[in-house]
Amino acid sequence: MIEELEALEPFREEVRQWCATHIPKNWRTEQAGADHHQFATFHRWWGSQLRDAGYFAPHWPVEWGGGGFSLLQQVVLGEEFARADAPRNGLYQVALYNAGPSILHAGTDEQKRRFLPGIINGTVWCQGFSEPNAGSDLAGLQTRAIRDGDHYVVTGQKVWTSLAMEAQHCILLVRTDPTAKKHKGITYLLMDMDSPGIEVRPIRQATGQSEFCETFLDEVRIPVENRLGAENEGWGVTQATLASERGAVLIELAERLRRNGTLALAEAAKVWKNDEGGSQADDPAVQEIIGARYAESMALRQLLNTMVTNVIRRGGVGPEASVVKLFYSELLQQVMKDAVSIGGPAAQNAQPSLMSAGWESGVWLYDYINAFGWTIGGGTSEIMRNIIGERVLGLPRDPEPKGA
């Protein structure tokens, strides 16, 4: 991959220049302690900057307003954004990486025309998949949709819906056939968040911030033309969107973790004192921890390079993406945990922190707690291990309990 990347040096230079002139120097201090409206306002502005440069949807085809960048160009973009400590494009994650690719993959031309330009212009989407009784066992979801002429009438409850209070649209999984086996009766709908009957209640999270919500649906009418894919075939649509673009996103996150995590921990250790008054940086045990995390960061980076190379050479990633997701999540959690322990009381300070669905808040203890967003969200680490065991190693599935 090294040779191919070298050919992209001019592109890298272009991105680097752009970053140097467009990233506000003080965005971290300005955004520290922002509430979710201030967060959204700032991210809308940042999104518009990215849009003007063609970096907003780098992975989308040009036809639909995307950058049409190759996977390697996306890698370069991610690396450069991480290097420049650009704000993350967090508000639009679901729109750009879930809703958009699903519509591109399973949508009709009419649906593409209706929804994709909006996404490029900054519509915020949320993901209404999880329910109180359907988390890891997502296919057990119970939100009901009953056909009434050319509408579905939807009643039920979604939960952990990130940024639902900011979203204009929601990708929604509903049950249309309660008699079918659980994976077979699910339909994928695109819901307008302004529809009557939707109530969004932000949930206060462990960090004190409110990013994810309960979403109550009471006879919400969704036009049938907003159905993605066929009725009762929504499960297949969700599976198809675990797209390879994730590779490029993770490369950016891994690079951010190396810099804002491991290397920032090293910087902090120079300032932090141990109980005897010495610098933590001089403590061999601290040096050992930092070295260990750095080695793991480099292994992660190489794992991602291999994954991207495989996508390019063999076309498509397999379940090994689970290895990368898991390794990243646990390394993230470990780096933050190490920082909290090396920092001692100094890492406990509840200074105003950055809001985002990620970790880069700048406060170690918040970042540590936020890491659960990765070890729980998007499929828990335990579920990732099941997937690796079953789909990579071919071990027998967990037997389903009788009657499921």
Next chain:
Amino acid sequence: MHLSDEERDELRDSARKFLDNELGSGRVRSLLDDPDGLDRTAWATIAGLGWAAILVPEEHGGMGASWAEMAVILHEVGRRVAPLPLLSSAVLGVEALVGGSSDTLRAAWLPDVAAGERILTVAAMGPTGSVVASELGAVLTTSGGLRLNGSARFVPDAHIADGIIVAARDAQGAMSYVLVEPSAAGVSVEVEQTVDQTRRLAWVRFDDVAVSESALLVEPGTADALHARVTAAGAVAVCADAVGAAEQMLFTSSKYAVERHQFGRPIGSFQAVKHHCANMLIAVEASRAAVAFAVDGLDDPSIGVAEAAAVAKSFVGPACADACQLAVQVHGGIGFTWEHDAHLYLKRTKLDESLYGSTAWHRRRLGRQILAG
């Protein structure tokens, strides 16, 4: 010479086939009790395949290939925990001569080493197993001719070596590299009683050994960079070996987890067991990545040879040894028997973990480098 991806895949396949046929578990086990621990017939064939010649430059009868190829072979050898003098001769010996500045020694040794006709090794660790210059036990004095005293430990294959390259320090701690023959007066080689018997290590003692000027690999007192390179190569080599070993245990364990039934179902359907296997896979894949990073570092020293080796050694050693520990656990009682191969792999990876700098030392080194940067 740099092989293409396809050629490298072919190299891997042919190495795997050869080792599976010629150095399967039965053969490896019979060598555990062999005084030399070496199957000379297999070694002759391997030499014919060019495995000892990979890192030897073409002008000295070698393949002039890169570390990427060397790592493929070391990985496959680890997969079979095969007792072969590759670490000693094809890696350490060749790296020392190639990295040194003596054309005479290169011309005298490399063609035979490449052909597998003579075996070299490097005594790079002191009595405690450290590679740090101040901890070396071999001392070279220069007044009144070159003299070597003291000892080196954990020297791979010294008992079958035709030449031993010794990392020695002087009273001030400056490093030299000299080549001595085991038959020289004052050199004695005693095989170490290590638990792992798939590798033979030796304690080599030097009692006022006379060393000629022509046996110096570099000017006396200037071997620091060479020592860094050779020990980095050793570190990456044992890491590649460990990944191969762990990969084989992952394969064996997940197969067993499908076949073995308890409570009326395959044990692999129990999540505790499934997650052990998943953790082994993560260890193997991340270790493979760390070795790939280190291999790039050896092939392209601008990355920093010491850092490359430290990244590999900081992660791979414990990760792969832990994977082999899980293999024993997943097999239950049968995994604890002599008859089952799991213990061979656990011991081999535990030994790999201990050689060419401890995990903790490599991590501290990396940590200090980052803290300084």
